[in-house]
Amino acid sequence: MDGKVIVVTSGKGGVGKTTITASIGAALALQGKRVVVVDMDIGLRNLDVVMGLENRIVFNIVDIIKNRCKIKQAAIKDRRIDNLFLIPASQSDDKDAIKPENMVWLANKLRKEFDITLLDCPAGIEQGFRNSVVAADEALVVCTPEVSSVRDADRIIGLLYAQSISPKLIVNRIVPKMVENGDMLSHEDVVDVLSIDLIGLIEMDDRVVVSANTGMPLVLQEDSKAGKAMQRIAMRLDGHPDLPIENPMIQKGFWKKLGSKFSRKN
């Protein structure tokens, strides 16, 4: 059976697409799937650094498209996780180096060789976005609980629907304390505006920065809340679509919890 191609996109930059692509890719590979993550941000590649593979790059996606190498030569195997591969972007070209028809061709090849292909879409809605979306079967839209991010995600969702893709939503960087105080949009507010299916909620986690700097996958860190959330998203993507979504909450004391339970019933 052919594998599936999933694009991770957001519209706005800096909301966590690359981190989420790397982490979900790692989680899916740990679940036993053969996974390739593809950096579509040609000219501004990042995914290799986040995965700690920057020193192994020989060929990149543009080389594959231009027929200068085979997919096997460009796909770098992860240092820690078997079954996880990276196809890096070129740093010296720009987005126009690839055309949508090239991506359709590449995606068909990747479907044959891998169970799951994750495309890390660049920010924006220009050529890079079009290249990423044209070949995708499914889409994950990443959004932070900020008005600007919600607006860009909304635009992206409209564009994805226009491509007949029904995207799923990841709300990233939730700070439960701020939500409780009313200083941050809650994920309900975000879903209210975007009205698409939610696939995961990720709490703000300092370990993400450490992981990105060291190349140590988030999902391998036992005590990372974000890592756990990514693992659950990976499970929902692969075989467990009904796994309940956990709402990040402040850890309350035993008596407070008990009190809220009783008061709810009244």
Added chain:
Amino acid sequence: MDQKEEPPVKIKGVGDSLWVSVTPSLPVDQLKQELIKPFERLQHLAINARIILDMGRDDAEIDRLIETLGIFLKEKFQVGHVSKPNAPRHSENKNRIRQQDVGNAWHHYRNDGLVIAGRVRSGQKIQAKKHLIILGDLNPGAEVTAGGDIIIMGCLQGKAAAGQPDNEGAIIVALEFKPTQIQIGGFVAAGMSESAGSRPEFACVEGNAIIVDDYTRGNPFRRLAWPEVR
């Protein structure tokens, strides 16, 4: 500036008819010549069309002229029905007009509203020639423009421009009124941060400014004596 001489024959579409304005002072033959020009341009559109000949006044002489020109048009261009304009309403009894309005206002009504279901997302733009009704929400970053009213059966968070370009009588209604910006005719108002919550509100122009009011309390159409087509 020189004032241009009015052409002796003018045609415009009114409802399901062609309204032909004719200067009756010219001789019949010249009028026929003048009629040929625009009707030749209409080509097949003239066939079976309802024609209203407006001579600007109404007397026995005009009736004869209309009959002559009617026969001419039917023979030459196969038009359907030729008549003179209905008598203007203000000559009738006021009560009867009201009766007529109440009874007939929506009988001869053709839908000139655009009804859209669903969510209008950021970056999407909807333009309606007349009224626009959205059964859904208008997200921030989305834009809607209408020649008439805008009615949103949901949450208005984007930009809404009603009465474009110059109808200042238009209104904007939303069940949840939290727009980024609204325009009515030539007036512009920035969205307000405070909102009445989930109560329906509407915006209209009053005294050279856009005002927003609770729709259930300040319904502007409550004052109308009888229902009318908008």
